Amino acid sequence: MSLSHSSSSNHYCALLKLCCETHNFTKAKNLHSHIIKTLPYPETFLLNNLISSYAKLGSIPYASKVFDQMPHPNLYSWNTILSAYSKLGRVSEMEYLFDAMPRRDGVSWNSLISGYAGCGLIYQSVKAYNLMLKNDGSINLNRITFSTLLILASKRGCVKLGRQIHGHVVKFGFMSYVFVGSPLVDMYSKMGMISCARKVFDELPEKNVVMYNTLIMGLMRCGRVEDSKRLFFEMRERDSISWTSMITGFTQNGLDRDAIDIFREMKLENLQMDQYTFGSVLTACGGVMALQEGKQVHAYIIRTDYKDNIFVASALVEMYCKCKNIKSAEAVFKKMTCKNVVSWTAMLVGYGQNGYSEEAVKTFSDMQKYGIEPDDFTLGSVISSCANLASLEEGAQFHARALTSGLISFITVSNALVTLYGKCGSIEDSHRLFNEISFKDEVTWTALVSGYAQFGKANETIGLFESMLAHGLKPDKVTFIGVLSACSRAGLVEKGNQIFESMINEHGIVPIQDHYTCMIDLFSRAGRxxxxxxxxxxxxxxxxxxxxxxxxxxxxxxxxxxxxxxxxxxxxxxxxxxxxxxxxxxxxxxxxxxxxxxxxxxxxxxxxxxxxEPGCSWIKYKNQVHVFSADDKSNPFSDQIYSELEKLNYKMIKEGYVPDMNSVLHDVGDSEKIKMLNHHSEKLAIAFGLLFIPPGLPIRVVKNLRVCSDCHNATKYISKITNREILVRDTARFHLFKDGTCSCGDFW
Structure with a gap:
């Protein structure tokens, strides 16, 4: 490269700019090498460009080295390296440079304030701002400083700081700047001070589309839908962001049909749509299970540049799952060339919500193979699927994963684990985990309430419910389902009736079908x-x-x-x-x-x-599920199982067991009835467990129907004869058999 000394600096600056635009770090280093060889004394403005270029390319060590070797750094040099450290959040280096600066201007102070703000250091940001006003009063204040501090106040919910900055914005004459006015409106909106946001908006001398969009969104997080609509229709000019803000706002406020309708209007306007537009309208379609509209949006997306967008594709997967069209969700998911944790979680949650819990667990395993780390929502969702499968072994493995990854600290994960142990019959583990959670919300309490309810432990369930109220937490519909079902399973008619009335009169909850079902069950089980x-x-x-x-x-x-x-x-x-x-x-x-x-x-x-529907029972052993139906001889260990049952039957009769003939709904002789009772599916599963589950471990059996009275009575005898804990989960509840008794107290 042959360049004259007079023009070489400008050429180098142009080439460095090109390196930044193309993100070519190697080319920038080669240019730097050429500068050293050809220019013994490079000009300060060229070295400043080198510092700036290295900073933009993410190489602070190189930027710092150039700065340290500069013979005569000017204020721009100091500000450039200071800004680089600020943007990367390198607080200690930033502070050192700032203190070493021979002179400072508004840019210097703004870099310091922005650096603190970027790291969420609100105290240091405010201190630096106040020092700037006190020590450098002659500095021309920078609008970026105000907007930075307003955004920080908004994120941290610091009303006092926000009001202070607002006062300075007015005092120093920055209210006419859109760059400052918009963050002010946004800050007050996010803090729920919508009247202040509206007042700022009304007082602004000039309003552009950005201002309108900011206030529209603010009115929507605060639930002021009608005010948002009025403001939207007041606008002389609406851009894509205005329309998208309305769609997103309607969706966030549960007005999914309105969101779909305004999307149609936006489409008629032929406005440009982005990933946020499509994401919001797809969420709306999923919210009201509007499959046809969702398919139409999908068809439109295919004709745009967003057909391969990861955000949009993930929203499509979620929409199809919510519309219970799992095949279409799978098709979209499989076509995605690039998947992130959001995409995998959308598919995993979709499987779980549609009853495909095994597929959800497998999806989590596949996700791991691709090196995608789960977040709290992903892990919580797969634990919920394990709970639905009553798969304690896999659930316990995910518990260990939550501990080692630190995700156990997230409420979504800990709540899912409380539910898991409750649904798998380990109510003691569920309660122990509940006690370990430092922050408990309504879901945490409800998970444990429901766990005890499934065991029919009415007194414990009611006690937890009353403790929940004493802690000032508001029970929801699911909480009351748990408490009412516990009352029904324990025959507490009066107490259940009282709780049902309090749900309506004291807590203002309108009963849904499940609550009425609990009450019908309450009266029916008690023989009333x-x-x-x-x-x-x-x-x-x-x-x-x-x-x-x-x-x-x-x-x-x-x-x-x-x-x-x-x-x-x-x-x-x-x-x-x-x-x-x-x-x-x-x-x-x-x-x-x-x-x-x-x-x-x-x-x-x-x-x-x-x-x-044929009755069946299943038991898990060595990661394999063994399924049994009545008179089933398909298991490879059938001979041993039936032999074990014969031995048990002989011992049970000696202990006083009498078969319940009323459990047989066929007009056959007594001997045939006894034979049919002896080979019920849960008895086969229990016999398998006695043969293969090591002594000292509980035998866990799941049944797809209610436990019949004969099997219930027989299992009590078996638990006493064998001195084993037997846990049976049927469609209604858990039965823990131990020492000849059942946890349900023979009331189920």
Whole structure:
């Protein structure tokens, strides 16, 4: 390279600028080397450009070396290196340079203040600002300083600092600057002081689209939707950000339909849309399960530059999952060329929310293979999937992962773990973890309340509920479901009724279907069938299938044929393909010996092509799930299992066990009934556990139906004979069998 000395500096500066634009660090170093060789005494402004270039390319050591070797650094030199340290948050080096400066101007002070602010050091930022005003009063104040401090005050929620800076903005005549006015409006909005934000906005001499957009968004985080709409329509000129602000605001305030509608209007205006526009409208589509609109947005995205955008693709996955279209979500996810933790979490959560818990756990494993580190939301979600699977072993592994990664400190993870141990039957571990959590929110308390409720521990559940209230926390609908279900499983009718009334009158919660189902269950289980019917007749809406099935099940247990037929008719009308109505009514007739009616119901089922869901139980051993159905001989250890059952049956009878013939809904002889009872699925699973689960460890069995009375009675005897803890989780609750008793107190 041959350049004349007079023009070489300008050429080098131009080439250094090009290196920064192309992020070419190697080229910049080569140019620096050439400068040293060709210019023995480079000019100060060229060395300043070198410092600035190295700083922009992220190489502070090189920038610092050039600065240290400068024979005559000027104020710009000092400010350039100071700004570099400030932007990187290198506080100690920044402070050292600032103290060593022979002279300072507004840029110097702003670099110091910005550096502190970037690191969240509010005290140091304010101290530097006040020193600037006190020691360097002659300095021309910089609008960047004001905006920096306003943004800091906003992020930290520091009202006092915000008001102080506002006063100085007015005093020093900076209110006319949009660059300062917008952060002021934004600060007051984010602090919830929307009247102050509006006052600032109204007093601004000039308002541009940025100002309008800032206030619109501010009015939306504060829930002032109508005010936002009025302001939006007042605007003479609306840009893409204005429209996107409205879509985002509607979505944040739960007005998903309005968000979709205004997106349509924006589309008609032919305005440019960005990832935030698409992300917000897709969130709205998912919120109201608007699958068709979501597909239309997807089709539009495909025709834009955002079809491969990671943010938009993640929003598409989430939208399809919320609309229960898991196949489309998978298709979008698989096509993504680049995935981050948000993308993986969207797919994982989608699986979990749609009942694909095993796929959720597998997705987490796949994510690990790609080297993506989970955040608290990801880990919390996969733990929730383990809870749904009642997979204690895998859940415990994720607990260990939470401890080693430090994510255990996040409330989303700790809450998921409390739920996990509760759903897996380890209520003591759930309570221990609950006690270890320093900050507990409503979800934490509700998780433990629900855990105790599943065990039917009504007194403990109610005690926790009352402690939650004493701590000033507000129970939600889920909390009351847990407490009411605990009352129903313990037969506490009066207490349950009192809590139901307090939910409405004291806590202002409008009951949903689940609360009414709990109350129907409360009356029905206690044998107060007539009260259950009266309660149903007073409900503001018709019960769902679960409620009718609950009543019908109790009618079977207590032999109430009249109300049983009444409930069955409603259940058949509500859900003609639900076999529960036929099966439960059959059991009512069978208990009364009305076999002709049983046969008629079975014929009706056959004619309609309905099949009863087969009962099955499963147990996990060495990371493999073993599934059993009644009379199942498919397991490779079947001979040993059936032999073990024969031995157990002999010992149980010696202890006083008598088979419950009413649990058999077939018109066969007693010997055949006993044979059928002996080979129920949970008994096969328990026998497997006795053979292979080491002594001292509890046997954990999960069943897809309610435990029948005979199996419940038999398992009590088995726990006593074998001196083993047996935990059975059915569709309603946990049963912990130990020393011949069950945790449910024989009330389930």
């Amino acid at each position: 069938i007539e009260e259950a019917r009266n309660f149903i007749n007073k409900m503001p809406f018709s019960p769902d299938a679960i409620s009718w099935a609950t009543l019908l099940s109790s009618c079977r247990f207590y032999g109430n044929m009249d109300i049983g037929k009444w409930a069955a008719e409603f259940l058949m009308e509500l859900d003609p393909h639900n076999t529960a109505s036929y099966v439960l009514l059959s059991s009512v007739y069978a208990a009364k010996g009305k076999w002709e009616e049983v046969a008629r119901l079975r014929k009706d089922m056959r004619d309609k092509g309905l099949r009863k």
